[in-house]
Amino acid sequence: MRAAKSRRGHQRFPDTAWQAQLESSFLFEDTPDQRRATADVKGDMERSRPMDRLLVGDVGYGKTEIAVRAAFKAVQSGRQVAILVPTTILADQHARTFGERYADFPVVVKVISRFHTQKEQVEIVAELAAQEDRRHHRTHRYSAPT
Numbered sequence: 001m002r003a004a005k006s007r008r009g010h011q012r013f014p015d016t017a018w019q020a021q022l023e024s025s026f027l028f029e030d031t032p033d034q035r036r037a038t039a040d041v042k043g044d045m046e047r048s049r050p051m052d053r054l055l056v057g058d059v060g061y062g063k064t065e066i067a068v069r070a071a072f073k074a075v076q077s078g079r080q081v082a083i084l085v086p087t088t089i090l091a092d093q094h095a096r097t098f099g100e101r102y103a104d105f106p107v108v109v110k111v112i113s114r115f116h117t118q119k120e121q122v123e124i125v126a127e128l129a130a131q132e133d134r135r136h137h138r139t140h141r142y143s144a145p146t
Contacts, residue, residue: 012045012077
């Protein structure tokens, strides 16, 4: 823990106008806990040390929306983002949600899973390496050899 605090992380930019636009387009009103968690995560991202935070909550309590906002903040700071999920179904659900939330912005969402051909997986990995895309959702398949 002490070593992580002494390392430098990738400090993100403060919120942009697009960040405010994305957050205000959320169809539901944030709960107090969701507002606090969002502020805490984004605050961590603006610091120069690596983030050490685990977001936990029951189904339906807004964890995905917090992830949408945090990932968007990272993309706005010029970083790529990968969401690693345990199942293909969850990868598809998240890709759909993130894609809908980012529809008004120049952000690409792609999925890598066992439902994609070898050729598609290789193409997506190559695009990622070339930094052509800024947003990817993948199952553990991404870390397997192609």
